[in-house]
Amino acid sequence: MPNSTSSKNNIVTIKNLTFSRGSRKIFDDISLSIPRGKVTAIMGPSGTGKTTLLKLIGGQLYPNAGQIRVDGHNVHRLKTKDLYTLRKRMGMLFQSGALLTDMNVFDNVAFPLREHTHLPESMIRSLVLMKLHAVGLRGARDLMPSELSGGMARRVALARAIALDPLMIMYDEPFTGQDPISMGALVHLIKSLNTTLQLTSIIVSHDVHETAAIADYIYVLSDGKIVGQGTPQELEKSDSAWVQQFMHGDADGPVHFHYPAIDYLDDLLTSK
Amino acid sequence: MFEFLEHLGKDTRNSFAKLGRATFFLIHTLTGIGEVLPRPSLLMKQMYSVGVLSFLIIAISGLFVGMVLGLQGFYILSDFGAEESLGLMVAASLVRELGPVVSALLFAGRAGSALTAEIGLMKATEQLSGMEMMAVDPINRIISPRFLAGIISMPLLAAIFSAVGVIGGHLVGVGMLGVDDGAFWAQMQSGLDFNEDIINGIIKSIVFGFVVSWIALFEGYDTIPTSEGVSRATTRTVVNSAFSILGLDFILTALMFGDI
């Protein structure tokens, strides 16, 4: 496959992306690039469309303007067949895990292999066990998704996402709603997979500490714009008040604690 | 008044948009059938959940409907001294109408609602989206096998319903009420035509299977991915299927048996 315009070091380049849902602009002319082999985090408060961005990269949604290139291909210009070929090389970890509930852990991990390859069953078994071992759940292969805890389900989903040895993995809120131990396990897994498999990782999250611990580079989104970017250390020292508030989790700052309202005293004194 | 018109216009627009989505969905599903055929295991699994699991309710309902027809028919026909026609009456009502219609209604309630809920929950839990990201087309992989299973199962279920119903009618008419066994079958056979009655009944049930599967799968696929959305979609499947079955039954009957 030709690797025409995008620079060799960036696996994903987003140029002047605009996307709106209804009348609301989710992304307003943003550009960013994601370097190969690194962990890049995209952060921002809830509702800034971080998941939407992943779906745009995966070609599940269409932008209103701008273009997204993944490994040199303009995602939204590809024919369905080529898009599917490209997707085989992108793994995505959904927030819920998105495991297929009617099959057990083993079959879930085997699913992409069985769908896309014609490998003999014995080889599929070895591959699945290797992937499950990598996430520490080789012993759980016979469990059904409903029997897994949230953290385990996410690890199974991770094993499934790496089943086809993709170029990159997109993590959608991998840390949300996890207890500290599962969270630690996931942080460790993402980092170690990235180095051992030489993957590119894109993490979408609002968990500042965990993300900052493993990310090489962070983009901070708010109101459809990129409000800050840099390495975790750079962002820590950022002179933007907004980024400071986000990184430290302050209750009040550029983003106010109170939802816009009329004056408090007036409100109390007004009789209905 | 203007508000009412505005609502009406909005509803019309939404209905057309939905109809359009449903049509594209159907075309996609039909093209996906080509990918199902080389993988019979996918179809087998769905034949099990759509067909085999509906078998019991269909057979039992068929038996009771047939028995009631035998009983009611006997009292009406004996007023005219025409008890011998009981077999014909039971079989004609079952084969032409009750077999295809009642089994389709039961199928919508048993299998259709289950399909909608299953697909709706798969959407709500991002399983469909996840499949897309694994480069697997969810319509080809998930919807098409279920659709095909519905179309194959429905005529079989309707045939089982009618056959069991005739046996139920025989049980009551011949076994309990003393209608002559020979007359029961002979009247039935001379009164019903294979091409006109049986084949038309089968065509009806295939059409119903097509429509119910389409509605059920589309409502599931088009659902708003929340628990409330799934529950509403399930209700819509049962209600819309019932309306479509009964409406189509009238049209098909008029085309097949009437002179319209």
Add this chain to the structure above:
Amino acid sequence: MQHSKTQDTMVGLFVAIGIAALFFMALQISNLGSYSSGDSYTISANFQNSGGLKVKSPVSVAGVKIGRVSSITLNNESHEAVVEMRIEAQYNNLPDDSGASIYTAGLLGEQYISIDPGSSEDYLQDKSKIDITSSAIVLEEMIGKFMLNKAEGK
């Protein structure tokens, strides 16, 4: 996507029962068992009055059903009813001077055509016509005639 043997067996059983039910309907419930083949030929006959005869009414010889009425139309010139009958191909030796009458099965039963075979050596062919016919007996006419006779006879 494990292959479950019991599941396959159940599906097989279900399909077998379904097909058995279809066969049951074809052979036991409908008239397919009594057809030797779908082949047939058509003959026609003109009647003064076709009465309550309908499309699909039976056509019989000596009480044995040999076919069905396929259409009933009006001849615009002679104002007679033209009844076409589809006769099963195996009954291909009806003499061409046979007569056709419309009778009623029982007092309230449906009307049917009875063919009385003639003695000719030539047989009825496809599209041939029966010339000797007797019309349906209409109950009201009969009662009317009967009443008239009674009145005259007195």
